[in-house]
Amino acid sequence: MNVQYPSFAHHAPSSISRISPTASLLTAARQLLPLMEGGKPISTEQLRHAVESGFGDTDTNGAWVWKDAYEALECAQILFLLKYGARIRRQAGDAKCELAMIERICKLIPSQTRRSEESQRLQQFSTPLPLAFIAAHAAGLSADDFVLEPSAGTGMLASFAKIAGADLALNEIADDRAALLEAMFTLKVTRHDAATIHDRLDSSILPTVVLMNPPFSSAPKVEGRFRAATMQHVRSALSRLTPNGRLVLISGSNFAPNTHDWGDFFRTIEERATIRFSSPIAGRVYASHGTTFETRLTVIDKLVSTDSAPILHDAPADTCGELLGRVLADVPPRLTVASVTRLHSARPVMQIKALREQARAEARKAAAEAARHPLDTVELCDLDYAPNEDGADAPTPSTGLYEPYRVQAINIPGAAEHPTALVQSAAMASISPPLPTYRPRLPKSIVTSGALSNAQLESVIYAGEAHSAHLSGTYTVNDTFDQLSAAPEGA
Numbered sequence: 001m002n003v004q005y006p007s008f009a010h011h012a013p014s015s016i017s018r019i020s021p022t023a024s025l026l027t028a029a030r031q032l033l034p035l036m037e038g039g040k041p042i043s044t045e046q047l048r049h050a051v052e053s054g055f056g057d058t059d060t061n062g063a064w065v066w067k068d069a070y071e072a073l074e075c076a077q078i079l080f081l082l083k084y085g086a087r088i089r090r091q092a093g094d095a096k097c098e099l100a101m102i103e104r105i106c107k108l109i110p111s112q113t114r115r116s117e118e119s120q121r122l123q124q125f126s127t128p129l130p131l132a133f134i135a136a137h138a139a140g141l142s143a144d145d146f147v148l149e150p151s152a153g154t155g156m157l158a159s160f161a162k163i164a165g166a167d168l169a170l171n172e173i174a175d176d177r178a179a180l181l182e183a184m185f186t187l188k189v190t191r192h193d194a195a196t197i198h199d200r201l202d203s204s205i206l207p208t209v210v211l212m213n214p215p216f217s218s219a220p221k222v223e224g225r226f227r228a229a230t231m232q233h234v235r236s237a238l239s240r241l242t243p244n245g246r247l248v249l250i251s252g253s254n255f256a257p258n259t260h261d262w263g264d265f266f267r268t269i270e271e272r273a274t275i276r277f278s279s280p281i282a283g284r285v286y287a288s289h290g291t292t293f294e295t296r297l298t299v300i301d302k303l304v305s306t307d308s309a310p311i312l313h314d315a316p317a318d319t320c321g322e323l324l325g326r327v328l329a330d331v332p333p334r335l336t337v338a339s340v341t342r343l344h345s346a347r348p349v350m351q352i353k354a355l356r357e358q359a360r361a362e363a364r365k366a367a368a369e370a371a372r373h374p375l376d377t378v379e380l381c382d383l384d385y386a387p388n389e390d391g392a393d394a395p396t397p398s399t400g401l402y403e404p405y406r407v408q409a410i411n412i413p414g415a416a417e418h419p420t421a422l423v424q425s426a427a428m429a430s431i432s433p434p435l436p437t438y439r440p441r442l443p444k445s446i447v448t449s450g451a452l453s454n455a456q457l458e459s460v461i462y463a464g465e466a467h468s469a470h471l472s473g474t475y476t477v478n479d480t481f482d483q484l485s486a487a488p489e490g491a
Contacts, residue, residue: 022179023370025068028054029075036080041108047073070112071180074126074154077109078184081129085163095137099324103130111288127156127213127250128288130320131281131297136160138277138299138327139209139248140334148207150194150214150237155181157211169205171197183363195232198239208337210237213250230255231265234300238273241302244335247273253280253294258312273302277331279313281323297323299331308332382439383447383457385412403429407458410436414447415454422455438464 031050035042047069048059054072057063081088092098106129127135135157141147143165149158152170154177161168162185171190172178178189192200194214214233230251241247249255257266257275266275277299283292294316311330317323388411405422409432440460446452452460 021068021176022183023366024051024054024056024064025072025075025176025180026054026183028069028072029079032073032076033079033083036076036105036108039108042073042110044110047110066112071154071177073109073112074156075180075184077105077129078155078159080105081159082162082184085159089163095324095328096321099130099133099320102133103320106130106288109288126153128286129156131250131285131295131323132156133160134320134324134327135211135213135248135250135297136164137324138297138331139211139246140331141166141209145208146206147209147211148197148201148205148237148240149211150197150233151212152181152189153177153213155184157213158185161209161211166209169201169207171201179366182359183366186359186363188359194236195229196236197233198236201240205240206242207240208242208245210241210245210247212237212247231262235269238269238300238302242337243302244337245302246334247300247302249296249298249300251296251298253296253316255296256280256298256312257310269300272304273300274304274308275300275310275312277311277327279323279326280316282316282318284318285320285323297327301335303335378443378445380441381444383412383442383461385410385439385457385461387411387435401426405429405455407454409433410458410461412447412454412457415452415457416450418453418455433462436461436465438462438468440464 028050031053032042032047035046051064051069051072052058055063055068059065059069088101089098092101137160139145139147139161141161141164145161145164145166146169147158147161147166148169148171149161150171152158152172155170158168158170158181168185168187169190170181170185170187171192171194172181173191173193175191178191181187181189190201194212212233215229230249234247234249237247255262256278257263275298277297279297281295281297283294286293286295311326313326317326388407388409402423403426405424438461442460447457
């Protein structure tokens with residue numbers, strides 16, 4: 001069956017009034033969610049249609065770019081996980097089965113084949129869902145954790161922390177993405193440069209786990225490649241992590257303890273942290289997100305170095321299944337975090353509820369602004385008109401087939417004459433039109449600006465008059481009740 005989608009091509013670029021990106025992307029994501037729930041692959045055409053519906057226009061008119069489409073797609077995946085993630089975990093029973101189910105979900109999603117200049121410059125490559133699951137599993141998350149994600153992106157990593165029942169502290173420097181996170185996770189998202197996250201966050205935020213996928217070699221307001229980016233992100237996040245907490249990092253494959261370039265950095269953190277595990281990942285794992293760059297998963301515990309040597313893999317894991325096998329075999333259990341209750345008491349329940357209510361209020365406000373029509377703020381009033389008392393409405397004898405058209409029965413003060421000549425048949429001109437009673441509510445400027453002429457306003461009045469009356473021979477509900485009540489008993 002061929003599905004015909006509505007076309008938005010008639011809009012001119014100058015007519016675009018861009019809706020809030022947050023509301024538009026979430027609208028598109030919610031249209032894609034039922035497709036995922038149905039278990040059928042999402043086509044590029046279906047993706048395009050969903051985003052066109054969200055933004056009310058096409059990409060060719062400049063209303064959106066494909067980066068927006070891919071973010072809507074990622075939001076749909078997150079909404080799916082937040083809705084079904086706990087059920088998937090229960091049904092799977094173990095990590096390998098859960099990964100297999102997540103990979104089946106990802107096969108429904110089209111690949112991200114088009115990149116924007118902004119996404120390339122800021123290295124906004126979101127974590128693929130299976131890799132995010134493995135990173136979260138390596139973190140050993142539980143409901144007792146307080147998880148910080150310094151570069152949260154669209155929330156792929158955060159969604160698995162949410163499923164585990166952990167409290168979240170999310171930071172995202174990109175305003176549009178931060179707004180998306182607030183709407184989906186109903187919490188306040190900070191917008192700091194994650195390379196200095198420890199210096200920026202409130203002192204009450206003491207995470208037991210840090211999940212991070214920072215830009216590999218870029219920084220805000222820095223032109224070109226910035227090699228020290230990952231190092232700065234890790235150092236700052238470790239400073240904020242509570243003692244015995246765990247940091248799980250997705251980085252470029254070259255950012256490893258046993259490399260010439262970064263060995264010195266890892267040795268500098270040995271006084272406060274221990275590298276537990278590190279494995280490179282083949283580029284194919286990231287292919288669906290628009291790059292084949294090789295990456296790496298590293299697990300670091302914040303404790304003084306022990307005698308146990310880290311497990312460092314040299315050969316890349318070719319698949320997520322192979323990477324999960326390494327994590328299951330080589331990543332040690334979590335350490336006990338001291339004073340977990342005290343850490344959570346820094347964010348009391350009432351404070352959490354207040355933050356959630358604030359986020360919901362802001363989301364409702366954004367949705368209301370997105371739904372607001374341009375005429376909502378225009379002052380409306382009843383159209384002023386009166387019977388024509390100068391006798392101009394009286395029919396005049398005709399000598400031809402057509403007569404000039406004029407407004408006969410009413411006079412509309414301030415209304416402009418029609419800009420072009422209007423005619424009517426001589427037969428119509430010889431009949432006086434009935435005097436109307438309907439008064440349309442219109443913006444004042446319709447009359448004062450001359451946007452509609454007196455003849456056009458007359459048409460609006462008579463159209464309203466016709467629609468406000470019942471056709472002859474019809475009954476209203478009250479008429480029917482009146483007849484029934486008046487009928488003889490037993491009739």
